[in-house]
Amino acid sequence: MAQNFFDEPYVVMTILNRALTDKSPNYGSFNHQVALAAEKGVNTTALEFGALYAGATDDQLSTLLLGNLGLLPNPGLQASLGEYLVSVGKANVGMVALQLGQILSGLEHATGDLAVFNAAAVAWNKELVASYAYSLDPNWGMSAPDTGNERTGVTLFLTSGDDLLSPTAPEAKFKTTDLNDTILATTAGWLSVSDAIDGGAGMDTLTATLGAGTSLAPLLRNIEKVVIAAGAGAEFGVAGIPSLQQVWLGPSSGDATFFEVDLATTVGVQNSSTGSTLTVKFAGASGPSDTGNIAIANSRGQSEIVVAAIETLRVTSTGGNSFQPNHARITAPDAQKIIIGGDGALTATVTGSHVSVIDASALIQGLDLKLSTTSGVAVAINTLAARKITLGAGGDTLAITxxxxxxxxxxxxxxSAALAASTIEVSEFVSGTDVVRLSSYVATSKAAPGAKELASIASAASLLDATALAATTAGANKAIAFRFGADTYILVNDSVAALGANDSLIKLTGVAAMADASWTSA
Known part of the structure; x- marks a missing residue:
């Protein structure tokens, strides 16, 4: 049993992940880490975790730790920690990271000289709680855990000088491996055109900070993933990097532009809590049928992604759930078709005057979709993802399967309130102009209730009563449209001729009368 709360394996791993990597592992990886920590013990776990940073200097480690703990700028503390790392040895950086995280957690109510750390301690503890909640939630993924030595390579730091990183570099601090290396340039200006970076084999990641107004196209080779924290107006070019699979705008970024992006590369926004705008300029997007790929991951800040000169845009949403969906504004002035998929819930506004098809049939989490400046769009969505759809102008067709x-x-x-909250809501639907096409698990035809039956449903005491009456009126494997209050509802009944949890209910907000030609059921 752990001697105290801070020695609990799940606390140890949460602190180490945040203090050293500034990341929160998914459910599968985190549970694997916790199991190893319980088996090996706190000290061994911390030392092995810190060993990944053997190539960093003492000053770089001091900057990394204090930055992740939220204690910068503080030149005096930064210098003192660097000196302390010299005295204890870099091999113990994992233990130092754990101890610093534990100490800071206890300073929320410190007095005297330590009172200056009160606010940082509050923020740090909130970060730990949020990180643990994320990693404990199975909705955030069960991907195969990273067991460490098999795939994880070295962590290298760029400097303010001209850096040459490669598998053949003579110094260990610049030598990449054939594993999954991490290269950090967390100070603006330390990644420059004078640097040459070759990640070698493996899945290598470059994380860099760009200053406001910076325009940079660095020399990169064998780098598979790039994460940029950008100051306002920064531009980042990725031409001539055939290995590059992903390029991301990271957290706390301003408006930025990624240019010369290969059409095979996925561009995205991750961990964003701000409403920044990312403009994506794909290279070679000059034909009549170009396809581009964008992604939104763990982003809650209403970020906008602007993509021009792309006719088919694939959007992948990951990391969001029904309680904390991803939020994004997707502006695609030339797109004709937008395909939305992934395993993350998404709230999105799509803007594009040429969009004619939005296919979200592959998305497996909730979608709140709003169409803007569109007309005559065919929207396809499955019932797992259908939450709220706001249609655009003109004759739209919504297909729900x-x-x-x-x-x-x-x-x-x-x-009744709970029932209303669980409906599939369709807004801006115009009867006689728009069409909703419903497809059920079992073939379901439209019921033909009489005027008296519809009047009885409309006069029910509550939405729950009205829907229950509609179910028995329609019968098994039938769909029935009825009005209640100011809205029209369509109930799709399953094989039981009574209201049940497996039935589906669609709400057409503000529709007083539904033309028979405006909906179908199959």
Whole structure:
């Protein structure tokens, strides 16, 4: 048993991840780390975790740790920590990181000279709680855990000088490996055109900070992933890097531009809490049918991604769930088709006057979609993802598949308010102009209720009562449209001729009367 709370394996791993990597591992990786920490003990775990940073200087480690702990700028503390690392040896940086994280956690209510750390301690503890909650949630992924030595390479730091990193570099601090290396340039200006970086084999990541207004196209080779923290107006070019698979705008970034991006490279926004704008300029996007790929990961800040000269835009959402969906504004002035997929819930506004198709049938988490400056769009979505759809101008067609199935999102029959919250909501629907096409798990035809039956449903005491009456009126494997209050609802009944959780309910907000030609059921 751990001697105290801070020695608990899950606390140890949360502190080490945040203090050294500034990351939160997913559910599968975190549980693997915790199991290893419980088996090996706190000291061994911390030392092995810190060994990945053997190539860094004492000053670089001091900057890394204090920055991740939220204690910079503080030149005096930075110098003191650097001196301390010299005295204890860099091999112990994992233990130092753990101890610093533990000490800072206890300073929320410190007095005297230590009171200056109160605010940083509060922020640090909130960060640890949020990180642990993320890693403990199975919705954030069960990918194969990184077991460490098999794939994880070295962590190298760029300097203010001209750096040459490669597998053949004579000094260890500049020598990349055939494993998954991490290269850091966390100070603006330390990544420059004078640097030459060859990651060698493996899946290598470059994380860099660009100052405001900087325009940079560095010499990179064998780098598979780039993460940029950009100052306002920064521009980053990635031409001539055939190995590059992903380039991301990281957290706390201003408006930025990525240019000369290969069409095979995925461009995205990750861990964003600000409403910055990322403009993406793909290289070679001059034909009539170019396809580009963008991604949104763990981003809550209403970031905008602007992509021009692309006819088909693939959007992948990862990391969001129903409680904390990703938020993004997607502006695609030339796109004709937008394909939305992934395993992360997404709230998105799509702007594009040429968009004619939005296919979200492969998305497996909730989608709140709003169309802006569009007209005559065919939207396809499955019932797992359908949450709220706001249509645009002109005659839109909304197709929802998989309704009233065992795998569909259940409707909540606890109260009328709960039922209303669990509907699939469609806004800006114009009867006689727009069309909704419903496809069910089992073939479902439209019911034909009489005027008296519809009047009885409309006069029910509550939405729950109205929907229950609609279910028995329609019968098994039937879909029925009815009005309640100021809105029209369509209930898709499963094989039971009574209201049940597996039924699906669509709300057409503000639609007083539904033309029969404006909806179909199959």
């Amino acid at each position: 998989g309704l009233a199935s065992p795998a569909a999102k259940d409707i909540d029959l606890g109260t």
